[in-house]
Amino acid sequence: MQYLDQADHTCDSHLPGLRKALQDVPLDILESSESPAIALFRELGGTNLLVPSAFGGCGADALDATRAIRALGAVAPSLTVGTMMHHFSLGTLFAVVDAVGEGSDLRELLQRVVTDRLIVASGFAEGRSGQGILSPTVTARPTDGGFLLTGSKKPCSLARSMDLLTASVGMRQDDGSVAMGFLMLPADTPGVSVHPFWGNPSLAGAESDEVRLEDVFVRPEQIVQPDPQLRDEMDQLQTVGLIWFQMMVAAGYTGIASALVRRVLEQGRGSVSDRAALGTRLGSAVCLVEGLARSVDAGELGNDALGHALVTRYAVQDAIADTVRDAVELLGGMAYIASADTTRLAMATQAIAFHPPSRTSIAPGLVDHWAGGPVLVG
Template sequence: MEFSWTAGQQARYEDVLAATRDAFPRPDGAGAAEPGFFRREDWLKLGEIGMLGASLPTAYGGQGLGALDTARVVEAVGRGCTDTGLVFGAAAHTFACAMPLLGFGSEPVKKRLLPELAAGTLIAANAMTEPDAGSDSSRLSVVARPVDGGFVLDGTKSFVTNGPMADVYVAYATVNPKMGFLGVTGVVVERGTPGLLVGEPFEKMGMASAPAGRITFQDCFVPQENVLGGAGQGAAIFQYSMGWERACLFALYVGLLDRLVEQCVAHARERRQFGRRIAEFQAVSHRIVDMKLRLESARLLLYRACWEMDRGGPATLSIALSKLAVSEAALAGAMDAVRVFGGRGYLRDDGIEAALRDAVPSTIFSGTSDIQRQLIAKEIGL
């Protein structure tokens, strides 16, 4: 059993972290990102850093990294960039859109889209969730009607991350609602396609810079070339993308937690109350220790899940354990950070309250914490 990184792996992490900090400097050394949605130029920076194409083959403009090395890239960006919404949107773009396109798209579509997705000249969005179909993705109401040369889509998707700004959508629809998972089909829909209507962005609690909203299909024709896999394979394709998302995307929260622990340690050393540094108060030091414990436990579970993915074996249990541990650690750690900073943690200056708001949805998207517990229970034979 080996826990060390090779010189090349460690150098890549340090290079990405340094490049991220240079590209996205923290206001006043620590503060939160500016309000508003991310800018195209920021997206292109992530392409230059290598995050958007980390897991894509070099033939399509990527780095050809496996899951574990990809996760380390995402972790470094999540640590170095305080704009978690931007990093989240980029990770969703890569793992929920580019990866299923790589694995199941037609060669002409892959050649046309993947290099631009890796570079950041195109933005992708995943469209699975519906107003009445969140965790239960077997009951989609968006219908894909077979016609000559492809499918016609009708219906509405909700909570589409990057949706209001996206150039490309990876969407899932049902060819037969009675067939449940077996009736789901995945397709690629490009912005500007007749019948594709993009809604206004939602106002959200956190991830403020990552726009999310509804998209609606009205007699929207999708050519056969843009179908992922074949009709009825959409559920399997979606689960494939969720494996990448639940493992590699959540590495950004490992990076965020690293940053929070660093900030809390520095604050506890400097802040004085009752004539003493607050680090000397056991209530404070033990709270930070608990943050570190949850962080390192979650980090190891995430690395193991990615390692199993790279080996090509079953990784469902490890991925669910990882997703659950990282998301719950992020939420608890961010809440602890607010308490360590006290009243200052409630202000925007240090970015602590933003980290808490950004951590809350981690227990909801990509399968809620309760869904992960159900998966784990099933995997261990309950």
């Protein structure tokens, strides 16, 4: 079995033609701001990877999803990082869709996402220090006939290709508290605008710019407001979402690192022991991700599972850092000089450290968890 064969096969089974189409584009083009990768992702069905089969999607389970994402990470880092929040957003919204009735705007939009292969950008709080992923980034002010929304998300992946923006919305209640609602908004809604933000050439193809909402009018029925009495259910939804997010982050960046390892193996760089050590280290990260995926598929989605997901993510993060350092060294100075591909792949892996929660912010929660308490993510 060649390196990445299993992941490649899984990806090709769920998304026929996508990986091959991406491989046919030079890496410098795929990773640029003019990348065709997102358009290929849409055209070849990548948008529906995690959409339940009952809605007409691929219905990939957690294990298959991590393998497909790893395979895509090895050929198109920007695409893989950029679409993490597309997958996360759809997973979250399909989880709450049962809370709304038939014929609702949300149900109709979600069905359009599937049939029209729409790109969904995320206005959830990923990237904001001290916030849970589902924490509101947008506030809603009552007005005649509905609400005016104000807020921004930066960086917001897929900003220039998005068809829809999904977000959590802070809804002020009569008692002064703020309840959370969910919203899926067409990208061409008046008041929605995109502004340059991402200044780093690494991962430029992820389209991670700023999306602003300035007095955007929405009707009440466009916002899904879960029953405030169901706090336990909302906490569970956030836990499940965070588990899935850590799993996808670990899978995607493991894939990017795998591209470097594959080059070392194919070119026979270093000694046999060097190559075996490199493959073993990254293979251990793959085993951790797949172990987490199997737990998710088995229904282990509680607070202890969140602890498992966070440990997996940080262990994978460390393994990737060591793997990339050694892979770049083994590929050698001439590979570094002759092409920027080694640099592009190595730099792309560094961004795993910037996805929430940060190692520093979660340290007290993990230590308390190991002492017998719950994992609390601030």
